[in-house]
Amino acid sequence: MTSSDNDLWKKSATDVVSLLKNKEISPEDALNSNLKRIEETHTSINAVITVCEERARKQIKNLNTKNKDHPGYLHGLPIVIKDLTNVKDVRTTYGSQIFENNIPENSDFLVERIEQMGGIIIGKTNTPEFGAGSQTFNKIFGATPNPWNLDYTAGGSSGGTASALASGAAWLGTGSDLGGSLRNPASFCGVVGLRPTAGTVAHGPQNLPFNGLSVDGPMARTVEDIALFLDTMSGLDSRDPLSVNAPHKPYHKALNEDVPKLNIGISDDYGFLACAPEVRETINKAEKFLLDMGHNVERVCPDLSNAEETFQVLRAHMLATDKRELYSLHKNIMKEDLRLNIEKGFALTEEQISNAQLERGKIVKNTNVFFEKYDLFISPSSMVAPFNIKEPWPKKVENTSFDNYVSWLMTAASISLTGCPSLAVPCVKTDNNLPIGIQIVARRRNESLLISFGHLFQKHTKNNNITPIEPG
Numbered sequence: 001m002t003s004s005d006n007d008l009w010k011k012s013a014t015d016v017v018s019l020l021k022n023k024e025i026s027p028e029d030a031l032n033s034n035l036k037r038i039e040e041t042h043t044s045i046n047a048v049i050t051v052c053e054e055r056a057r058k059q060i061k062n063l064n065t066k067n068k069d070h071p072g073y074l075h076g077l078p079i080v081i082k083d084l085t086n087v088k089d090v091r092t093t094y095g096s097q098i099f100e101n102n103i104p105e106n107s108d109f110l111v112e113r114i115e116q117m118g119g120i121i122i123g124k125t126n127t128p129e130f131g132a133g134s135q136t137f138n139k140i141f142g143a144t145p146n147p148w149n150l151d152y153t154a155g156g157s158s159g160g161t162a163s164a165l166a167s168g169a170a171w172l173g174t175g176s177d178l179g180g181s182l183r184n185p186a187s188f189c190g191v192v193g194l195r196p197t198a199g200t201v202a203h204g205p206q207n208l209p210f211n212g213l214s215v216d217g218p219m220a221r222t223v224e225d226i227a228l229f230l231d232t233m234s235g236l237d238s239r240d241p242l243s244v245n246a247p248h249k250p251y252h253k254a255l256n257e258d259v260p261k262l263n264i265g266i267s268d269d270y271g272f273l274a275c276a277p278e279v280r281e282t283i284n285k286a287e288k289f290l291l292d293m294g295h296n297v298e299r300v301c302p303d304l305s306n307a308e309e310t311f312q313v314l315r316a317h318m319l320a321t322d323k324r325e326l327y328s329l330h331k332n333i334m335k336e337d338l339r340l341n342i343e344k345g346f347a348l349t350e351e352q353i354s355n356a357q358l359e360r361g362k363i364v365k366n367t368n369v370f371f372e373k374y375d376l377f378i379s380p381s382s383m384v385a386p387f388n389i390k391e392p393w394p395k396k397v398e399n400t401s402f403d404n405y406v407s408w409l410m411t412a413a414s415i416s417l418t419g420c421p422s423l424a425v426p427c428v429k430t431d432n433n434l435p436i437g438i439q440i441v442a443r444r445r446n447e448s449l450l451i452s453f454g455h456l457f458q459k460h461t462k463n464n465n466i467t468p469i470e471p472g
Contacts, residue, residue, distance in 0.1 A: 008033040010468055013077060013171035013225040020075035021068075027060045027076025027120060034078040034122055038169045044150060044471035047164040048080055049141040050124040052090045059120045067117055071250035072232030074118035080173040082161055083124040084131050085203070085216070087111050090121070095129040095138035098330045109237050110174065110203045110216055117232040125160030125173060130323070132338040133405050134184045134382075135392055136160055139335075145389050146188060147471040148434050152386040155185030161219050162189040168468030171220075172229045178214040179311065180382065180412025183424035186219060187381035187437030190466050192226050192454070193219045193424045195416070197444045199244045200230075202237035207322050209241050213314060213416060221467045223425060223455040227252040230447065247448065254448040255455050261294055262375040262453070267301035269383070273410055274400035276384045282428050282436045286378060289427075293460055301377060302370040306359045307414035312406060313348060313356035314417075320345025337392070337405050360417050367418040376453060377441040381424040383411045386434045415441055423450040426463040435466070 008016065008030065019025045031053075038048045060076060067073045086092050086104040088111075093099045111121065126136050126144045136159030137143035144159045146152040147167040154163040158175030162185035165173055175182040177195040186193030198212030218229035227250075235246040268283040269275040290297045320327075320342050327334070327342050334342075370377065384394050393405040402408050415422050423440045430436060440457070442450045458464040 009037040009168040012222055013220060014228050016171055017075055017077050017228065020077060027063060030076060031056055031060065031078055031120060031122065034170070038123065041167045041169045041471055044145070045147055045163045045167055045169070046142055046144050047125055047160045047167070048123040048169055049083065049126045049160065050091045052087070052121060052123055055089060056120050056122050059115065063118065064116070065118070070117060071252055072117050072228060074232060076118055076120055077171060078122040079114055079119040080123050080125050080161060080164055080170040081111060081121055082158055082174050082176060083127045084176055085111060085174060087121055087124065090124060092124065093140055095127045095131070095140065097139055097333050098326060100140055108203055109239055110201060110233060113202065113235065113237070114232060119232065125164055127157050127160055129335050129338055131157035131176060131178065131181060132319070132335070132341065133157060133393070134180060134409055136185070143389055146386050146434065147469055148190065148386070149432065150471060151389060152434060153188065153389045155188035155382070155386065157181040158193065158219060159185045162186055162191050162193070165189065165191045165219060165221050166467045166469060167471050172225060173219050174216060175219045176214060176216045177416065178315065179406065179409045179416055182217050182219060183381040183412045183422060183437070183439050184409065186424040188386040188435065190426045190435030190437070190463070191219060191221050192223055193217065194226050194230065194447070194450070195422045196230070196447055197421045198419060199240070199242035200421070200447065201233045202235070202240035202243035204240050208318065211318060212242055212419065213318065222464050223423070223451055223458050224255055224464070226423070227255055227451050230451070249448070251448060251451050254452040257452045259452050259456055261296065263296045263298070263373065264290055264376045264378060265298055265300040265370065265374040266290070266378045267299060268380060270301050270304050270379070270414060272305055274383055274397035275380065275411070276397055278385050278430055279380045279383060279436060282438065283380060286427050286438050289457065289461055290378070293456065300374070301379070302363070302418070303366040304363060304414045307363060307417055308407065308410050310356045310359040310363065311410065311413045311417055313352055314360065315406065316341055316345035317348055317353050318345070363417045364419060367420060371443045375449070378438055379415070379441070380411050381437045381439045383408060385430050385436050412439065415439065420444050421447050421450055423454045425454050425458055426466060427461060
């Protein structure tokens with residue numbers, strides 16, 4: 001097989017790594033194929049906004065094979081990195097005009113790890129400014145549409161990675177998740193995103209090293225490929241104080257483990273959120289799939305009733321703390337939604353912040369109690385299906401109107417507060433052929449169950465081969 005194989009981009013990451021490992025193709029073949037596919041799709045989807053071909057070719061020449069027997073060793077597979085994450089000597093803008101010409105002198109810990117594991121960084125993927133928002137657009141690169149229908153959003157803030165994966169412009173890519181930024185775009189684009197337990201994937205350096213509300217995680221086309229990438233990304237890095245050792249049993253070993261009959265809780269709205277009718281119907285269909293798979297299913301959820309106020313306060317406080325200096329210097333060129341959210345953080349009282357911390361503690365306790373009885377919890381990845389790319393965010397869902405760009409994300413953001421890992425997988429398609437995914441939530445540090453169950457769910461629903469697609 002050579003770089004002239006026009007179908008290489010259609011293969012899974014797992015299959016391409018196998019070809020690389022067995023020397024049936026070379027890293028140059030994979031790189032050339034990926035570069036060609038990025039070029040073919042860029043005008044349509046605007047997903048990989050910075051390509052670093054020369055650096056990638058140098059990486060291949062210096063490819064270190066000392067970890068060749070590691071379960072996450074990538075053998076020269078090209079990888080895309082979300083543009084919130086520093087890559088040494090590669091333009092990294094964070095989607096902000098403030099950093100339009102920024103060239104980092106050092107890579108993020110996560111990028112170092114991927115390169116140590118044989119990954120070849122090929123480019124950066126689009127993101128909203130500082131990842132604020134779940135619709136991927138900014139003033140430097142513009143918007144990233146959904147490959148399934150270019151009039152619709154790819155979601156965000158990891159929309160660039162999700163769109164690249166869905167269209168075959170990437171085999172694996174990184175994302176980050178505060179309020180759903182891995183799960184929302186995965187749902188919208190028909191791919192898979194994993195928000196891991198904080199510390200599973202080390203990242204930094206960062207201004208708030210003990211922040212566990214925002215995490216980095218893997219995105220891929222299938223759960224099988226997620227397992228490969230999580231084995232690559234996970235592991236202790238002493239520079240990240242939340243970082244933990246990778247599990248003794250690699251994640252890819254969970255793919256073929258038997259899954260017993262499980263007790264599964266499922267909800268479309270947690271009893272207090274809005275939820276679009278087609279998303280409610282998705283949960284109805286997911287429930288049927290689960291019953292067909294032989295599991296016990298009950299319409300029940302943890303008590304998350306105070307999640308929105310808690311998340312809004314903690315998120316605003318985090319942004320104000322992290323972006324204080326940038327705001328003081330550059331507030332006039334920040335996008336308005338982000339600027340207003342930072343200002344909201346400045347205006348918070350000590351009592352509001354303390355109450356939010358205490359409420360989050362209650363949410364964690366409620367979730368712990370829930371998982372004493374149930375093995376998994378399933379809900380929508382987003383309360384809406386993909387929406388028109390010209391809308392900054394949905395302004396109304398059912399009878400609920402939103403005056404900010406965070407409230408409509410609470411289906412995913414509520415789960416962020418629990419600290420539990422969550423896997424977004426495709427479930428059904430809308431009447432106009434756009435994907436809708438679900439999120440599968442497990443106890444903290446139980447990513448292996450998510451992977452084994454998610455893999456079976458994806459095969460049962462026959463959603464393990466719906467991408468890559470031609471953008472259109």
